[in-house]
Amino acid sequence: MASATLAPPSERTYRDFQRPLWKRVLLTREMAVVGALALVIAYASLTVKNFGAPITYTYLFLDIAAILLIALPMTLIIVTGEIDLSVASVVGLSSVLTGTLHQAGLPFPVAALVAIVAGAVAGSINGFLVTVVGLPSLAVTIGTLALFRGLAVGLLGTTAITDFPETWRDLATSKIPGTPIPSVVILIVVLAIVFAWLLHFTPFGRGIFAIGQSKEAAHFSGVRVERTKFILFVLSGAVAALAGIYYTLRYGSARGDNATGLELSVVAAVLLGGVSIFGGRGALHGPIAGALLIGAMASALRLASVTSDVINVITGTLLILSVVMPSLLAWAQSRRARRRGKRKGETPASAGATPGTAASS
Amino acid sequence: MTAPPAASPAAPTLVLDGVAKSFGPVVALRSGSLTLRPGSVHALIGENGAGKSTLVKIIAGLYQRDAGTFEYLGEPVDFTTTAESKDAGIAVIYQEPTLFPDLSVTENVFMGRQPTMSFGRIDKKAMRDEVVSLFEQLGVHVDPDRPTRGLSIADQQLVEIAKAMSLDAKVLVMDEPTAALSGVEVERLFSVARALRDEGRAILFISHRFDEVFDLCDTVTVMRDGEYISTSAIADTTVDQLVRQMVGRDVTDLFPKVVAPVGDVLLKVEGLTRTGVFHDVSFEVRAGEIVALAGLVGAGRSEIARAAFGVDPYDSGTVTVAGKPLPGGDPTKAMSRGLALIPEDRRRQGAVLDSGIARNVTLTIRDRLTRFGVLTNAAENASAREWAARFEVRAPSLDTLAGTLSGGNQQKVVIAKWLATEPSVLIVDEPTRGIDVGTKSEVHRLLSDLAGQGLAILMISSELPEVLGMADRVLVVHEGRITANLTREEATPEAVMHAATHSLEETR
Numbered sequence: 001m002a003s004a005t006l007a008p009p010s011e012r013t014y015r016d017f018q019r020p021l022w023k024r025v026l027l028t029r030e031m032a033v034v035g036a037l038a039l040v041i042a043y044a045s046l047t048v049k050n051f052g053a054p055i056t057y058t059y060l061f062l063d064i065a066a067i068l069l070i071a072l073p074m075t076l077i078i079v080t081g082e083i084d085l086s087v088a089s090v091v092g093l094s095s096v097l098t099g100t101l102h103q104a105g106l107p108f109p110v111a112a113l114v115a116i117v118a119g120a121v122a123g124s125i126n127g128f129l130v131t132v133v134g135l136p137s138l139a140v141t142i143g144t145l146a147l148f149r150g151l152a153v154g155l156l157g158t159t160a161i162t163d164f165p166e167t168w169r170d171l172a173t174s175k176i177p178g179t180p181i182p183s184v185v186i187l188i189v190v191l192a193i194v195f196a197w198l199l200h201f202t203p204f205g206r207g208i209f210a211i212g213q214s215k216e217a218a219h220f221s222g223v224r225v226e227r228t229k230f231i232l233f234v235l236s237g238a239v240a241a242l243a244g245i246y247y248t249l250r251y252g253s254a255r256g257d258n259a260t261g262l263e264l265s266v267v268a269a270v271l272l273g274g275v276s277i278f279g280g281r282g283a284l285h286g287p288i289a290g291a292l293l294i295g296a297m298a299s300a301l302r303l304a305s306v307t308s309d310v311i312n313v314i315t316g317t318l319l320i321l322s323v324v325m326p327s328l329l330a331w332a333q334s335r336r337a338r339r340r341g342k343r344k345g346e347t348p349a350s351a352g353a354t355p356g357t358a359a360s361s
Numbered sequence: 362m363t364a365p366p367a368a369s370p371a372a373p374t375l376v377l378d379g380v381a382k383s384f385g386p387v388v389a390l391r392s393g394s395l396t397l398r399p400g401s402v403h404a405l406i407g408e409n410g411a412g413k414s415t416l417v418k419i420i421a422g423l424y425q426r427d428a429g430t431f432e433y434l435g436e437p438v439d440f441t442t443t444a445e446s447k448d449a450g451i452a453v454i455y456q457e458p459t460l461f462p463d464l465s466v467t468e469n470v471f472m473g474r475q476p477t478m479s480f481g482r483i484d485k486k487a488m489r490d491e492v493v494s495l496f497e498q499l500g501v502h503v504d505p506d507r508p509t510r511g512l513s514i515a516d517q518q519l520v521e522i523a524k525a526m527s528l529d530a531k532v533l534v535m536d537e538p539t540a541a542l543s544g545v546e547v548e549r550l551f552s553v554a555r556a557l558r559d560e561g562r563a564i565l566f567i568s569h570r571f572d573e574v575f576d577l578c579d580t581v582t583v584m585r586d587g588e589y590i591s592t593s594a595i596a597d598t599t600v601d602q603l604v605r606q607m608v609g610r611d612v613t614d615l616f617p618k619v620v621a622p623v624g625d626v627l628l629k630v631e632g633l634t635r636t637g638v639f640h641d642v643s644f645e646v647r648a649g650e651i652v653a654l655a656g657l658v659g660a661g662r663s664e665i666a667r668a669a670f671g672v673d674p675y676d677s678g679t680v681t682v683a684g685k686p687l688p689g690g691d692p693t694k695a696m697s698r699g700l701a702l703i704p705e706d707r708r709r710q711g712a713v714l715d716s717g718i719a720r721n722v723t724l725t726i727r728d729r730l731t732r733f734g735v736l737t738n739a740a741e742n743a744s745a746r747e748w749a750a751r752f753e754v755r756a757p758s759l760d761t762l763a764g765t766l767s768g769g770n771q772q773k774v775v776i777a778k779w780l781a782t783e784p785s786v787l788i789v790d791e792p793t794r795g796i797d798v799g800t801k802s803e804v805h806r807l808l809s810d811l812a813g814q815g816l817a818i819l820m821i822s823s824e825l826p827e828v829l830g831m832a833d834r835v836l837v838v839h840e841g842r843i844t845a846n847l848t849r850e851e852a853t854p855e856a857v858m859h860a861a862t863h864s865l866e867e868t869r
Contacts, residue, residue, distance in 0.1 A: 012750050014718075015758040016742045201735045203727035210724055213715040220672055220702065220710045221724045221778070222693040280715055 029274030029326070030286035037293040044300035051300050054180035062173065062250060064295035065184045066091065066243040066259065070266045071273075071287045072195040073236040078270055079199070080211045080229055081279025082130060082137040087240040088262035089148035090122050092255075094244030096152045099161035099254025108165050116241045122148055123237020127230035137233075145263070153256030161254040172249035184246060191239070196284045204228065212279030268315065269294055272322045294318075371399050372435065374563040375420070375451075375532055380429035382415050387768065387795050389415040391587035392429070397532060397563040402554060404574040404595075405567045407584035408607055408825055413567055416584070417536055420565075421453045422446035434531070452525030453534040458517035462510035467492045469509055470524045495523045499553050515546035522553060533557060534565040539573055540659060551577050569657050569862055571600045583607055601855075608825055608854035618831055619809050624648030625683070627817035628700075628786045630669055633678035638664045639841035642678070646786065646817040651808060653832035654821045656861045661841040662821045663705050666788050670702040671695045682786060696725065701784035703775055705791045705821070707768070711775035714764030718756055719745035721763050722778045748777035769800030776807070787811060790821045805831060825854055837861050 017024060025031070044051040070087050077084050094115040101111035122144070129140040174183045199205040207228050210218035219225050248254045271277055272293065273286030294315055301311045375397040382390040390412040397403050407413050418424040419431070422440030431438055433449060440446040460469045467488050468475075476484040492505040501519045509517060518538055525533055535554070539547045554577060558564055568574055574581060575595060583590040583606040590606050628646040633639065639661040646652045654662040668675040671692040680687045682698045692702075704710035712721050719738075722745040723730060730740040742759050749759065752773040756766060763774055772792070779787070789808065793801040808831060812818050822828050828835055835852040837845040837860035845860035 012753055014746055014749055014756065016719075016738070017760045018758040197735070201737065203731055203736055206720065206724065206727050206736065209720075210713050210716065213713045214709065216709050217711065217713045218724075220692065220704050221713075222696045223724070224693055 028283070030283050030289065033273055033286055033289040033293055033322075037289050037296060040293060040296050040300065044296065044303075048300050048304050051303055056299060056303070058175060058180045058182055060292075060295050060299050061182045061185055063299070064291050065182070065188060065250075066247050066262060067265050067269055067295070068188050068288060068291045069191065069243040069246070070236070070240050070262070071269045071291050072191055072284070073232060073239045074266050074270050075273075075275055075282060075284055075287045076195065076199055076205075076208055077137075077229075077232045077236055078267075078275050078277065079208050079279055079282050080232065081215070082229060082232075083141065083267070084123075084126060084137065084233060084236045085141040085263045085267070086122070086126060086144040086148055087236060087243075087266060088259045089145045089152065090119050090237055090240035091244035091247055091259040091262060092152040092257060093122065093148045093155075094119050094241035095248040095254045095258040096156045096256050098245055098248055099164075100155060102164065103161055108168050112245045115245060116238055119241020119244070120234050120238040122241075123234040124230070126237065127233030130233065131226035131230045149256070149260070152258075156254070156256045158256075162252055164249060164252060164254075169249050169252055172246055187246075192284065192288060199284055208232075209280060212276075212281070214280075265294065266291075268319045272319055274322075276326075277323065373398050373432075374434060376430070376432040377416070377420070378430045378432075380416065380419060380426045380431065382419060382424055382427055384795075385767070388587055390419075390426075392589055393419075393584065393587070394429075394589040394592075395565075395582055396592070397565055398580075399531070399561045399563050400558055401580055402558050402564045402566055402578045404578035404581040405565060405584065406569070406571075406574060406581060406603060406607060407590075408823070411584040411607070412587035413584055414536065415587075417453065417534055417565075417567065420446065420451060420532075420534060422451075447528065450529060450531040451534070452521075452528060452530035452532070453536065454518055454521045454525070454538055456537045456540050458514065458521045460509040460512075460517055460520060463508055465506050465508055466503055466512075466520055467505045469520055470495070470527055472524075491527060492523065495526050499523060499526070499556065501553070513546070515542050515550065518542075518550065519553065522557075526557075530562065532563045532565065534567075536567050537569070538566075539568060539570065547573065571603065571862060574603075575600075604855055604858050608858060618651075618805075619813055620833065621649035621813040621815075623650050623833070624815060627683050628669070628819065629681040630665075631679045631681070633665065633668060633675055633680065635664065635668055635673070635675045639668075639838075642838075642841075642843055644836055644843065644846070646819050648785075648815045648817050649812055650833045651812050651818045651820055651831050653828040653835045654819065654838055655823075655825070655828045655835050655857050656838035658823055660838040660861070662838045663790050664841075665838070666702060666790055666819065666821055667704075670700055670788060672702070672704075696782055696784075699783075699785035701725075701779040701782055701787050703779050703787070703789045703792060705794070707771055707775055707795075708764075712763040712771050712778075715762060717760035717762055718749060718754065718766075718774055719759040721774050722748050722781060725778050725782045744781070745777075748781055749774075752777050769796040772796050772800065772804070776804070780811075784816065786817045786819070788819045788821075791823065792820065793822075793824070793827065825857060828852070828857065829854065839863065 050056065070091075074084060074087065097115040097118055098111045101114055102108050106114070126137070126141055126144055129135050130137045171183065175181060176183055176186065199208060207218065207223040210221065210223050211225050211228060215225055244258070247258055251258075269291035270287040271290070273282070273288065273290030275282030275286060297314065298311050301314065302308075373396045375395070377393055377395045380390060380393040381388075393412055393416045395403075395405070395416065405413050405416070415424065419426050422443045422445050425439070425441060433451070438449065440449070461472065464472070470492050471488050476487045478484045489505055496503060496505065499519065499522065501523070503512070503516050503519060509520060512520070522533070538550060542550065554564055554566070566574070566578055579595055580592065581595055581598065581603065582592040583603060585607060624647055626645045626647050630645075631643045633642040642665050644652065654665065656662050664673060667673040668689070669680050671687070671690050671694065674690045680689065682695075682700060685698070687695060687698055687700070708714060713724065719741045723741040726744065727736060727741075730736055730744060732740065745759050749756070754766070754773045754777070755770050763771055766774065792804050792808065796804070805827070808818060808820065820831060829852055832852065833849055835845070835847045835857060836843050837847070837857055839861055844863070845856070847856060
């Protein structure tokens with residue numbers, strides 16, 4: 001409309017991207033994690049006895065399936081600059097709800113559906129406290145971590161419900177025919193596609209990144225900041241509940257203390273996968289590779305008879321390195337740039353100035 | 362240039378001469394000169410952007426000058442940090458005091474240099490005694506033991522002054538200290554200032570209020586466009602003279618304003634109120650019209666614009682767009698109804714600095730670029746390429762981060778992002794702040810063109826020449842109220858400045 005009669009488009013042309021495709025795809029933090037994963041698998045297959053066996057992969061996927069599932073919505077939440085630490089407690093709550101409702105006579109699918117709805121409600125409580133009341137999500141979800149876990153343990157006490165339909169239990173641990181890959185991977189792949197679409201190929205996803213990079217600019221641009229975050233917390237609760245059902249079937253047991261501490265593994269996988277804890281940066285394949293890397297390392301070390309304490313120390317060190325690396329690299333880069341600037345005799349940019357002239361063509 | 366008054370009783374405490382400061386391509390201060398003498402209250406006046414604050418920040422050691430001389434107590438000095446200037450005896454009191462709210466008044470006065478006894482224990486009694494005697498000297502009644510949280514701004518400023526006194530400051534700079542004070546509080550501040558003056562300290566007083574300048578000060582320095590204009594004794598000058606010196610320049614040729622045919626009312630604001638921020642604001646903007654909201658920084662202009670667009674809430678009143686009421690507090694809704702807001706703070710509100718040009722330009726129209734539920738880079742780039750070319754954004758590629766662009770190019774990206782929504786009402790808040798002269802006139806030509814195409818434009822600007830050159834009508838805001846509605850003919854620099862510095866009652 002108005003724009004049509006503005007100054008005619010200039011001769012100026014723009015490339016789509018500064019770097020060629022292979023650099024944009026390969027020289028990323030996500031690909032560094034994928035590379036590390038490939039290295040670990042290759043090295044372990046050669047040196048660790050039995051690591052190459054199909055059964056290792058079956059158990060690897062069965063073990064990290066819950067982490068992988070929850071890491072999907074967690075990635076989106078962390079990209080907005082928030083966090084959800086209550087997910088493992090939602091897993092516990094969902095497990096107990098499924099168990100008790102099924103014991104009370106509800107058909108298993110109905111009980112599971114109720115548990116998923118309850119997970120969404122739990123997520124909406126987080127979302128309400130963060131977006132409407134305006135509390136920091138770290139504090140809110142530490143609170144609901146205790147609250148939901150308390151509810152779960154309170155409902156069932158210290159007992160466990162182990163009576164679940166055989167067909168459902170078998171489904172959780174079954175394999176895709178002809179492969180060592182468990183069927184649950186299909187569920188993970190489907191959800192990963194949905195979340196990748198949501199984060200990378202929708203206006204909603206662009207809003208998620210904008211919120212993480214500058215909440216204020218996003219708000220001024222018409223991104224519904226609070227609504228977006230609320231939806232993400234609800235999704236996180238629902239997916240955590242789904243993971244809770246899987247967890248229950250996989251171990252054949254509904255207990256209040258199921259998956260205690262799982263939230264830390266999830267956050268570790270997401271951060272290891274290159275998602276910035278400060279928000280605004282990340283891609284969904286990173287956390288997936290991150291979860292696989294943590295799982296593969298743990299599995300290889302276990303097979304090599306390393307104790308779980310040592311595995312924890314190694315995982316922790318890796319996580320800290322992955323979080324510190326970008327800052328270290330940026331620091332080294334800026335030092336190099338400054339030294340180069342000095343050699344050329346340029347004055348360093350003043351505090352209020354924009355280092356813009358460098359970008360003009 | 363007028364020479365400073367020749368016959369002066371005492372040697373100057375502080376002399377700045379020909380001081381300059383730029384930030385990249387933006388010149389904040391061209392040539393600032395100032396002479397402060399002991400036992401004198403010196404006023405520094407000038408329009409927004411005249412360079413007063415930059416000058417103060419150089420005195421405070423926050424900025425380092427690029428050129429010129431700076432002498433303090435007869436010696437040339439180079440303050441590289443605020444601590445150095447503080448130690449030398451220069452204290453700056455800002456409009457909003459920066460105290461620790463949970464510490465007591467006494468603890469705040471001695472923050473970072475508490476007197477100690479043996480084993481490094483803090484000597485609380487010595488601290489308290491000194492504060493009591495300082496307050497007595499200043500004639501201040503504030504409980505030294507209470508936390509500073511909950512103190513009025515006026516009392517907080519007095520605590521800051523006590524802090525300066527305890528450091529035995531020889532120069533006290535007050536940067537618009539009265540902006541948030543009531544009449545009684547201003548009087549009390551003035552009596553403290555006079556007491557300090559009589560002790561032989563040099564005081565620099567920055568204010569937009571002429572009555573205060575004439576009441577308190579004995580000397581006045583005028584600045585304009587980053588340059589020193591004049592220094593004169595208060596007794597030898599008048600308000601009219603000062604206003605002329607503040608604005609005096611030819612403004613008509615600078616902006617190529619084309620008067621467009623005026624159409625229907627597109628934006629109508631009635632009785633808009635946000636308690637404590639702005640009150641009972643009503644105005645209309647018609648198609649083809651550029652209406653300026655003029656006034657001083659902090660008068661509430663941006664707040665009015667933000668509330669109308671919906672990024673801030675308001676308490677009462679209505680906003681009507683093209684005849685239909687617009688619900689408050691929902692920018693997304695406002696956008697769908699044809700409103701666009703190019704905000705004041707480009708780096709925080711306008712652009713997403715860590716994001717590329719394409720993502721920035723298409724953030725506002727991303728819903729439209731979706732095909733079968735999928736939004737791709739290709740769709741974004743195609744749209745962004747067109748807009749970047751139209752505004753000649755200088756960048757090699759569409760994924761160049763907005764944060765690495767110069768101010769003018771960033772502003773082009775922000776303008777593109779909002780014009781991409783094809784608005785019918787465009788609100789621009791300080792559209793040319795901090796951008797180079799060339800881009801500035803491009804922006805002016807663009808705004809004029811857009812009005813010619815039938816957009817209704819509401820422009821907030823602190824630059825008087827821009828307001829007078831561009832606007833068909835000028836609304837002047839003073840302390841959250843509209844104090845004047847001037848036509849293009851009525852809007853003289855003097856009329857606007859007068860309305861911007863006087864409340865409604867005084868204007869009548």
